[in-house]
Amino acid sequence: MTTSNMPETQDNAEPRISNVVVVGAGPSGILLSILLAKHGIKVDLLEATETIDEQPRAAHYAPPAVYELRRAGVIDEVIERGFKPASGCWRKANGEVIVGMRFDAIPDDPERMVVLPLDRLGKLMYAHLQKLPLATVRWGHRVVNIGEEGDKAWVEAQTVTGLVKVEGDYVIGADGATSTIRRLLFGPNSFQGETLDAAIVATNVIHDFSQYGYWDTNYLVDPKNWCMVARIGRDDHLYRVSYSEVPGLTAEEYKKRQPARYKEILPGNLEPSDYTITNINPYKLQQRCAPAFRKGRFLLAADAAHVCNPFGGLGLTGGIADIGSLFDCLNGINQNLADDSILDKYAEIRRNLYVDVIDPLSRENFRRLWNQDPNKARENDDFFQTLIKAETDEELAKELTLGLNVLRHDFTQYYKKN
Numbered sequence: 001m002t003t004s005n006m007p008e009t010q011d012n013a014e015p016r017i018s019n020v021v022v023v024g025a026g027p028s029g030i031l032l033s034i035l036l037a038k039h040g041i042k043v044d045l046l047e048a049t050e051t052i053d054e055q056p057r058a059a060h061y062a063p064p065a066v067y068e069l070r071r072a073g074v075i076d077e078v079i080e081r082g083f084k085p086a087s088g089c090w091r092k093a094n095g096e097v098i099v100g101m102r103f104d105a106i107p108d109d110p111e112r113m114v115v116l117p118l119d120r121l122g123k124l125m126y127a128h129l130q131k132l133p134l135a136t137v138r139w140g141h142r143v144v145n146i147g148e149e150g151d152k153a154w155v156e157a158q159t160v161t162g163l164v165k166v167e168g169d170y171v172i173g174a175d176g177a178t179s180t181i182r183r184l185l186f187g188p189n190s191f192q193g194e195t196l197d198a199a200i201v202a203t204n205v206i207h208d209f210s211q212y213g214y215w216d217t218n219y220l221v222d223p224k225n226w227c228m229v230a231r232i233g234r235d236d237h238l239y240r241v242s243y244s245e246v247p248g249l250t251a252e253e254y255k256k257r258q259p260a261r262y263k264e265i266l267p268g269n270l271e272p273s274d275y276t277i278t279n280i281n282p283y284k285l286q287q288r289c290a291p292a293f294r295k296g297r298f299l300l301a302a303d304a305a306h307v308c309n310p311f312g313g314l315g316l317t318g319g320i321a322d323i324g325s326l327f328d329c330l331n332g333i334n335q336n337l338a339d340d341s342i343l344d345k346y347a348e349i350r351r352n353l354y355v356d357v358i359d360p361l362s363r364e365n366f367r368r369l370w371n372q373d374p375n376k377a378r379e380n381d382d383f384f385q386t387l388i389k390a391e392t393d394e395e396l397a398k399e400l401t402l403g404l405n406v407l408r409h410d411f412t413q414y415y416k417k418n
């Protein structure tokens with residue numbers, strides 16, 4: 001099923017795009033490849049590694065992302081393997097709830113937030129992509145060089161057998177936060193913004209936190225031991241625990257400190273024998289954005305274009321919203337419903353959405369966890385005050401669940417009128 005308001009492919013229209021090269025088989029690159037290949041555009045997807053990444057990263061996908069997953073035809077399986085969380089809350093370090101937020105204020109909303117760990121989402125989407133004859137996936141292709149010639153853009157990828165050149169009408173850099181495409185386009189220090197003076201360790205852990213009265217998603221507000229505990233498994237007690245750490249240690253040092261940090265922060269006075277960690281990785285927290293999302297026939301999307309701290313789940317949700325926009329632009333060009341200038345609009349509008357919405361909102365989500373007195377937060381925090389109002393105001397509760405739809409932008413409105 002598709003909820004797109006874009007025109008269906010016009011069978012009699014001469015396609016304007018012969019192929020698109022997508023760099024990076026992360027969630028955003030795979031999703032874009034599915035959307036393009038399903039709508040008659042040949043895709044070459046190049047990935048540096050040999051398999052899908054399994055690090056503990058995204059798990060929560062807000063309404064704008066769910067909308068695009070639906071358009072790609074994968075949402076039913078995502079919901080089947082994942083789940084729709086009912087609610088989240090902010091707590092003091094002693095577990096006392098400060099305030100809660102419902103995610104089910106519009107229970108039958110088809111775009112309600114969905115949870116599925118990223119590696120499971122990646123594998124699920126890849127299975128869909130493999131069925132599409134117009135998509136070619138090349139694992140073990142690390143892009144190292146780029147250029148343009150005439151009306152084509154090209155990339156050179158390092159493989160075990162040497163350099164391989166692949167060209168296309170457009171090249172999409174979906175190659176993540178360390179994007180090679182971005183660096184080659186704009187220079188090595190072009191990811192503008194900052195690394196925050198904080199670090200987290202993200203763990204996927206099997207342990208039933210509902211026994212402590214924990215909700216689906218729990219944020220611990222505390223100047224030192226701020227933390228997020230969220231259920232991310234459908235029925236296997238798999239949780240994501242992302243806790244604060246001192247910046248600057250090695251991965252080994254963080255791993256060594258993990259049992260003590262769990263014991264200090266989490267309920268249950270936990271010993272390692274009480275839980276099973278399936279994945280652990282430290283992360284710096286960054287707020288960064290590329291100077292532009294387009295240069296010639298090269299475009300940037302998702303983490304290659306912008307990154308933010310993970311609190312509030314705006315990273316991939318914003319990235320997937322980019323992908324939906326980029327798809328509508330390329331599909332419009334292919335069907336002669338739009339000219340190439342629509343990609344300038346993509347670059348401008350999507351960058352503004354990062355600067356005006358994602359960056360400030362994610363910073364505020366993070367600040368809320370550590371930079372306030374937990375005992376006064378209920379009264380002092382404006383967002384908490386809004387949530388308290390929403391407890392008795394059904395319309396406001398609905399409005400809040402739809403708030404992130406501001407990240408969606410309908411690019412079909414720029415299609416040629418005839």
Ligand SMILES: Cc1cc2nc3c(=O)[nH]c(=O)nc-3n(C[C@H](O)[C@H](O)[C@H](O)COP(=O)(O)OP(=O)(O)OC[C@H]3O[C@@H](n4cnc5c(N)ncnc54)[C@H](O)[C@@H]3O)c2cc1C
Nearest residue numbers: 024026028048057058059060143176302303313315316317
């Ligand atoms: C702890 C944590 C929790 C998070 N939680 C959430 C959440 O709940 N919700 C949410 O929306 N977001 C969340 N995020 C953010 C989210 O994980 C990222 O935004 C998302 O993974 C980015 O996807 P991507 O496809 O853009 O990049 P990536 O997933 O980084 O994929 C990029 C791909 O490009 C490949 N690549 C890199 N260089 C090259 C090259 N030169 N040639 C070829 N291939 C290359 C890489 O190998 C990789 O496979 C979280 C992040 C962290 C760290």
